[in-house]
Amino acid sequence: MTKGAPYRSLRGISAVVALLAIGAVGCSEVSDAVDGAKDGAKKVARQRSVFSLDLGDCYNPNGAAEGEAYTVEIVPCEEAHEGQVAGEFSITEEKSYPGDEAVSAIADKRCPVEAAKFAPDTWALPKGVAVFYYTPTKESWATGDRAVSCTYTKESGTFSGTLNSAKTLKSEQTAYLKGSNGVYDAFWTTQPEKDSVEEDLPGYKAQAKAVAAALDTHLTGLKGIDGTEVGKLREQLSKTAEHWKKAANAADANAFYIAYDSAFSGIDPEKSVAARKELGLATTVPADEAEVWAS
Structure with missing residues (x-):
């Protein structure tokens, strides 16, 4: 993706693609480097644009600070991961970009509602998991982006398995x-x-x-x-x-x-x-x- 390409803003977490550099000196170092290269290749192969996130996707953000996100690593939910998309909606009530604070206010109000539909029993969520969201920026809005992806994301560490309990409840x-x-x-x-x-x-x-x-x-x-x-x-x-x-x-x-x-x-x-x-x-x-x- 070119430097001028639109991105989306992630409140609470930011994602940037990481580059892997390896060097080997001895046999064990070579083995470690090969394993690292394989892991790195898998991570690269799993990279997806934040624009393609779908409900239920489990993922790892490529970073840890608030800011702009271009890509995330999509992983099978049974593997350890940091977040899962728990809700989606489009901002249709605004004709022009309302500003970062207004977009966040909309997401603050609607994402907890959408996430609760995905995982109704919030007491059952893993410790440390909270609602985060990817939102359009001024740049991505100009390209037609109106989507908000609501996520359950662990602020520190990872969890395994899907959080989608709505379909399994009596x-x-x-x-x-x-x-x-x-x-x-x-x-x-x-x-x-x-x-x-x-x-x-x-x-x-x-x-x-x-x-x-x-x-x-x-x-x-x-x-x-x-x-x-x-x-x-x-x-x-x-x-x-x-x-x-x-x-x-x-x-x-x-x-x-x-x-x-x-x-x-x-x-x-x-x-x-x-x-x-x-x-x-x-x-x-x-x-x-x-x-x-x-x-």
Whole structure:
């Protein structure tokens, strides 16, 4: 690819093609050099343009810093790799290039949604795996590039196997995850920017209303799932939903705080572990979520 060719921007990781130089002195060094050359040749043969990434592709980026990406190494998913394409979409709402920050804002909003369709149970993701994305740059946009590739990428080290669990989940597992993910999506996507309720009571009430609605949807889905622990969770979340509704209708900050304490603790991920175990889902609360509720 020529120097002036368009590239795509990778947030969190960058990829550049590496050149391999080998020298041999003794027999063992020659053997090592040959093995290295073979590995290098395999890596070169697996190079693909970032424009050709497809949903489900497992890959290794050719670099480790944020920046522009031209190529990645596509590998079989059973081999150790750093990332997997977990979602795709095109930016159709913008006629002209909106700028790097605007493109990132679009990807920040849509990639977690797309990735969740690919791997609904985020608790089952390998430790250290997070959502990253390849996005168009001003240069590639000019050539017609509008695609965003959402990925699950390990920030340090590698993992093996595909993360695509959507097709292997049972109906009750899917129903549970859809409802549960909806609750936490509602909580995080409506989080007010102000740190205190006094500074933005309407914003916090709007968040409470969104979480209460998501809980109602989750509870509807749980009605069709059998199990002792699921039943206990359903009963507990019913009470929690009422606390969120009280917070949503709070007359002032004090009334909001009174309802919010029970509302917030009611969606503590730890309280869903027993039901998850009963459903055959992952039971280890992700460290970042555990930290939020522990504080």
